[in-house]
Amino acid sequence: MVFVLSLVVFIYFWQIKSRKLLLSLLVLTAVLSFIAVKGAFDENLFRSSALDIQQYNKRHEFYAKDLGKIYTNKFSLTYFKEYNFPLIKLQRNLFANLDPNLYFFASHPRERAGVEEFNKYSPIFLPFFLIGVFYSIYILLPNFLIYAISVLLLSSIISSKYNLGPILFFPLINYLITVGLILSFKNIKKMI
Amino acid sequence: MRTIKIILFFSVLAISIFLRFYHLDQLPPGLNADEASLGYDAYSLLLTGKDQYGKAFPIFLRSFGAYQSPLYAYLTTAPIFLFGLSIFAVRLLSALAGILTVLMTFIIIYNSKENNKFWQALLASFIVSFMPWSIFFSRTAVEANLALFLVAGAAYFLIRSLRQPVFFIYASILLAVSTYAYQAQRLSSILFLLGFTIVFAKQFLSRKKIVLVGLALMFIIQIPQLTLINSQAGTRRLDQVNYFSKNYFDQNGGNLKSVLFGQQIYIFNQFSSHYLAYFSPKNLFFDPDPQEGRSIPDLSVFYGWMFIPLLFGFKVFWEKRKDPTIKILLLFIAVSVIPAALTREPFYTLRVLPLFWVLSIIISFGGFEILCNLRFNILKVILLFIISTFTFVTLYNNYFILLKYERSSEYGFPYIELAKKTEELSSKKFVVDLERQSQSYIWFAFFKKYDPYKLQDQGKDVLKNYYNAADFNGNKVIGNVEIKDDIWKQEENSCISDIIVGDLLAVSEADIKEHELHREFEIPDLSGKVKLKAYSTRAKGKCY
Incomplete structure (x- = not known):
């Protein structure tokens, strides 16, 4: 599924932007997202651990002491109690997928506690990945940006400890590496 | 229009001064050990x-022992x-360096070839002024912040040197001086100057x-x-911190130990992963430095x-990559991470301040690009207002409130309170355990201005071979306070009533019973x- 989606992503963003391909891209992404969310929805998003509760209680005291009525009003208290932790966890999941070391170096040197880390890609592909990233930023296609942001937002509800890793990102990474390889070979050809 | 520009410029400067000087002696609460050591060394140099x-006049x-x-x-x-000798005096230089770095940012961008250089420069300096890394390190006595200012100054001189070559000499001097400001600069400043010379070789032929x-x-x-x-x-x-040794490879090399050139591959992998970690969005935008004191x-x-x-800023930088100012800043990025990538620490922020400085400028370019693409001025104002408010609220909550409560131990707060206590009870003798805080x-x-x-x-033994005496011994006597590793060791025939102080692991219930200790006071963070x-011993009781 990841392989097929990678192919569709590459063909659509690099070559042909047809409606059929776009539909395939969206359907495949939706299916992969469904599989990932079903298998690894982060249930802790709305569940507070004992540590979370302890931290909340302590910080509640600190804010109440320093901020007074700015904090101890209904709006602030509700935000801090109900929304603050889920937002932080969403950000944690979101940024966890934006770590290139996760893909090329098994999260080294900041391995995550309690997670079985593994190399998703050989470090040999890193330079090509970086070329692909810079190229994509340089041309900044709106539809690519929208697709990437959508995948990023979807992945924020998937636990970062999922044993298959950030599978929603693999098609994008594959695309960027392929673009990097193509551009590198083109440049080498020019030089020869 | 000119008046508005002047007002805005001084407003940005005022904000950066306020953010760095507001309660500088109280936040962070106390001084970390390195700050205290720098401050005390300065005090000692001044008086003696x-x-x-x-x-x-030591060179290091x-x-x-580091x-x-x-x-x-x-x-x-x-x-x-x-x-x-005070917290304010020790941190003053770092705060000033932080403000001067903000000013330097403005000057560098203002002197570039940008079309809207005033607004671009203003935004860049504004962004640097409220960056978490800039505020945090400007409000602690860190040598790296001073080094950053010197390096920023050198960057300005190097940019000027492309039109007036004599500035190359001033830049060289500043970069050389920066190597006395922070250890990482001993490598990166030299690499930077050499890199500049190579990249701009044609101009200097x-x-x-x-x-x-x-x-x-x-x-x-x-x-x-x-x-x-x-x-x-x-x-x-x-x-202390590298991964090049055979020993380290033997302990951590894993499968590579049985591979030909395994150690070389291991070192290359380590360097690459550490280098990349400093550009990881996760580390830059979410996960703080793992060391709570940083x-x-x-x-x-x-x-x-x-x-x-x-992201937008990288796009703009890539489009303008032929501009000499941009080239120099990109060179900064490439070189400034090298010393940090050669060490084991996963994300040692202090070693890469020049990287953060340049990334802040890139962010400002990206922000400027986004604002320029917004059609209506009112939209720009609203966006700026919302983002600024959200950012300042975040900064206030996390730095001005949480830091002091959650990190006070990192700044020696309990020991500083203990030092005050020893002054109050100056007739008593204190024995402090250094087992976990050497x-x-x-x-x-x-704090006693000893x-x-x-x-x-007390330290004169190291003078015999000062620069080769890395083994550190924290056993000292400071007035009525003796800091030692074995708090139970008492001089013979001495039954003076001491007050023994240690952390929660220093004195057990069994120790309290055996030595008939009496709890005197506790110091919280x-x-x-x-x-x-703190426990007092009973002079009339058991002498040990």
Whole structure:
């Protein structure tokens, strides 16, 4: 599924932007997202651990002491109690997928506690990945940006400890590496 | 219009001054051990011309055996002379360096070839002024912040040198001086100057003399440090933290131990992964520095929302990559991470401040690009207002509130309170356990303004081979306080009633029973957690 989606992503963003391909891209992404969310929805998003509760209680005291009525009003208290932790966890999941070391170096040197880390890609592909990233930023296609942001937002509800890793990102990474390889070979050809 | 520009410029400056000077002596609460050591060394240099060990005008400061760069301490003698030995005096130089870096940012961008250079420069300096990394390190006495200002100044001179080559010499001098400000600069400043010379070789072909003079001056200024390159002072820091040794490879090499050139592959992998870690969005925008003494609670080096303008900023930088200012800044990025990537620490923010500075500028370029693409001015104002408000609220909550409560122990708060207590009870003798805090003597020396001659007398053994005496011993006597590793060891025939102080693991219930101890007081940190406990011994009871 990841392989097929990678192919569709590459063909659509690099070559042909047809409606059929776009539909395939969206359907495949939706299916992969469904599989990932079903298998690894982060249930802790709305569940507070004992540590979370302890931290909340302590910080509640600190804010109440320093901020007074700015904090101890209904709006602030509700935000801090109900929304603050889920937002932080969403950000944690979101940024966890934006770590290139996760893909090329098994999260080294900041391995995550309690997670079985593994190399998703050989470090040999890193330079090509970086070329692909810079190229994509340089041309900044709106539809690519929208697709990437959508995948990023979807992945924020998937636990970062999922044993298959950030599978929603693999098609994008594959695309960027392929673009990097193509551009590198083109440049080498020019030089020869 | 000119008046508005002047008002805005001074407003940005005022904001950066306020953010760096507001309660500078109270936040962070206390001084971390390195700050206290720098401050006390400066105090000792001011009064005696020697550091705390009695070394006259040292090239490296031995401190706790890691050999710090000396420039910050030497320059801090001035604020200490003016304000006395205090937290404010010790941090003043770092705060000033932070403000000057903001100013330098404005000057560099304003002198570039940008179309809207005033607004671009204003935005860049505004963004640098409220960046978490900039505020955090400007409000603690860190040599790296001083080094950053010198490096920013050198960047400006290098940009000027492309039109007026003589500025190359000034830049070389500043870069050479920066190597006395922070250890990482000993490598990155040299690499940067060499890199600049190579990248802009064509411009300097007809001015070879100036380049040679600049490089020669850089070498000459380095001579005192170069004479110590084979000593522990010259290499200690790298020895402590690198991954090049056979020993380290044997312990961590994994499957590569059985592969041909396995160690070389391992080193290459380590370097690559560490280098990349400093560009990881996760580390830059979400996960703070793992060491709590170098980070703000729940806030990384940049605010999370800045990821978007960073992407746009890279686009703008790539489009303008032929501009000399942009080239120099990109060179900064490439080179400044190298010293940090050569060490084991996963994300040591202090070693890469120049990287954060340039990334902040890139973020400002990206932000400017986004604002320019917004059609209506009212939209720009609303967006700026919302983002600024959200950012300042985040900064206030995480830095001005959470930091003091959750990180007070990192700044020696319990020991500083203990030092005050020892002054109140000056007739009592205190014995402090150093088992898990071997550097604690420095807080007592600092806050009691202990006579430097007396402290030098206790450390004079290291003078025989000062630059090769990396093994550190924290056993000291500071007035009525004795800091030692074996708190149960008592002088013979002595039954003086001491007050024994240690952390929660220092004295067990069994110890209390055996030595008939009586709890005198407890010292909590600012979050209310007890960190130190003090017990008195009974002079008439058991003498041990």
